[in-house]
Amino acid sequence: MKAFQDYYPDELAQCFGCGRLNEHGHHLRSVWAGEVSEARFTPEPFHIAIPGWVNGGVLASLIDCHGTGTAAAAAYRAEGREMDTLPAHRFVTASLRVEYLRPTPLGPELVLSGRVRSVTGRKVWVDITVSVQGEVTVRGEVLAVEMPETMRAKGSG
Amino acid sequence: MKAFQDYYPDELAQCFGCGRLNEHGHHLRSVWAGEVSEARFTPEPFHIAIPGWVNGGVLASLIDCHGTGTAAAAAYRAEGREMDTLPAHRFVTASLRVEYLRPTPLGPELVLSGRVRSVTGRKVWVDITVSVQGEVTVRGEVLAVEMPETMRAKGSG
Numbered sequence: 001m002k003a004f005q006d007y008y009p010d011e012l013a014q015c016f017g018c019g020r021l022n023e024h025g026h027h028l029r030s031v032w033a034g035e036v037s038e039a040r041f042t043p044e045p046f047h048i049a050i051p052g053w054v055n056g057g058v059l060a061s062l063i064d065c066h067g068t069g070t071a072a073a074a075a076y077r078a079e080g081r082e083m084d085t086l087p088a089h090r091f092v093t094a095s096l097r098v099e100y101l102r103p104t105p106l107g108p109e110l111v112l113s114g115r116v117r118s119v120t121g122r123k124v125w126v127d128i129t130v131s132v133q134g135e136v137t138v139r140g141e142v143l144a145v146e147m148p149e150t151m152r153a154k155g156s157g
Numbered sequence: 158m159k160a161f162q163d164y165y166p167d168e169l170a171q172c173f174g175c176g177r178l179n180e181h182g183h184h185l186r187s188v189w190a191g192e193v194s195e196a197r198f199t200p201e202p203f204h205i206a207i208p209g210w211v212n213g214g215v216l217a218s219l220i221d222c223h224g225t226g227t228a229a230a231a232a233y234r235a236e237g238r239e240m241d242t243l244p245a246h247r248f249v250t251a252s253l254r255v256e257y258l259r260p261t262p263l264g265p266e267l268v269l270s271g272r273v274r275s276v277t278g279r280k281v282w283v284d285i286t287v288s289v290q291g292e293v294t295v296r297g298e299v300l301a302v303e304m305p306e307t308m309r310a311k312g313s314g
Contacts, residue, residue, distance in 0.1 A: 016204050016212040024203040026214075046181040047173050049249060050304075052311040055173040056250045057183075057218025064214045092206060092260075093213045098253045103308045147207075151260050154209040 003029035004037070004069040007083040012090045012152070017065035028062055030069040030114070037070040037114035037126075043106055054104040059138050062112055063128050064093050067142025070114040071124035075146070078119045091124065091144035092151065104130065104137040122146040160186035161194070161226040164240040169247045169309070174222035185219055187226040187271070194227040194271035194283075200263055211261040216295050219269055220285050221250050224299025227271040228281035232303070235276045248281065248301035249308065261287065261294040279303040 005018045005028070014021045018028040030039040039062070047058045071091040076083050083089075104110070110130055117125040122145050130138040162175045162185070171178045175185040187196040196219070204215045228248040233240050261267070267287055274282035279302050287295040 012207050015206050017214040022203055046179055049172050050169050057174040057221045060217040060253060061214025093257055096217060096255045100250055
């Protein structure tokens, strides 16, 4: 299945967190799973806080990109059009909140689940959980906004 | 000058964001600069959101590690002892909030500045800004807590 990020135009698909064209990044891929969005990610052995536990910065990064990806998908859905139609939606994060409820063990696949709270104009709020083997270890909240033209212009230039 | 992170015991110094022993990580280093803590970091060319702009996940990761490092330094200071004395303080993040005020341009060195809001028991609040060439582009807030023994035990094991 194509991920939300697969619909980003090439010049906007180099994000360290989710860009398919970033050779060094996390390559997060998000899809719809019914009413929620989902991304699965298995951290590398070096994505740690201390041995045995996933690094909080990496978790924040995954939440960030799952949030902006979900926001783009929600914007298409709100307009009743497919993700392969133009103009392309591409969101950036205005604010990010992450609550680390308990340490996230390294090893098993992480499941990020996103729920769209609201879509209003250029703003989308997304609530996200990170689970490991069915247990939620982290909660996140992303306020995503459509990428400003000034930013996009530099990206394309 | 030795950074706060240089005082982390070896078994707790493998963090992806700031561990001196992590071969793949960001190696963030934080020091006191008067009353505030400071860390300087120049992103790699691939640490981008889109070309020309620094990735928000990387920025969150830097804020996260600057927050926990500052928390450890503040805890020693509150106890009136040096960072090379035992027991070693090592904090983890309970919550992280990041406000992206404007896009952060890729290229120049980033300066993270941390201000300790409070030190109470095992909890330290730190307010952080990220600046580029004198302009604040991101504000962060970190609630850091002393690493739980259960987590530390796995790290040492």
